[in-house]
Amino acid sequence: DAGVTQSPTHLIKTRGQQVTLRCSPKSGHDTVSWYQQALGQGPQFIFQYYEEEERQRGNFPDRFSGHQFPNYSSELNVNALLLGDSALYLCASSSWYRGRVMSGYTFGSGTRLTVV
């Protein structure tokens, strides 16, 4: 049973470019959350998708956008990349039940984005 898979694993982009990161959730999970982990920091919540809608959003600019597909997979898009966007981007999947995300967050290995 595959866990959460993310692609690509590493990516180098130039300032001003746009990037798309992809995530396939664990089998049986329907909710996808994206986190940014800068060096030496804990993961910071970007946004969360359930039923193809953004349900919650953290304190990130609207250069960060996302999408969830009918098969529950998700994409994170970042436009107009800045040097400060360099980080590990983590995808976590979970199950939604009665309006709350269950505690079983499963994380992927992440995408290491470097902006030069």
Place this chain on the structure above:
Amino acid sequence: DQQVKQNSPSLSVQEGRISILNCDYTNSMFDYFLWYKKYPAEGPTFLISISSIKDKNEDGRFTVFLNKSAKHLSLHIVPSQPGDSAVYFCAALAPPRPLVFGKGTRLSVIA
């Protein structure tokens, strides 16, 4: 404003001894707490959790203690093994808000 704080960035412990990792939180609405372990080049892996209605949860070598009045939790690892060397993140849930993480503590277990 950081709602989950891990004030020790690093900890070194000898193999076989106890490792104690600490975590403080400020949001009294948190009702579930989790510890994640992270190796380099991997995502965080769930380790152990505790509900706010309990004060202790044990799983093998790992025990988490919760002191609600002090808004403090700790993870005990006994005995510590070299394979436990990793970054440990404390995280908390206040539904319907998403999981909130601390900055992590790097544990080094020395053989």
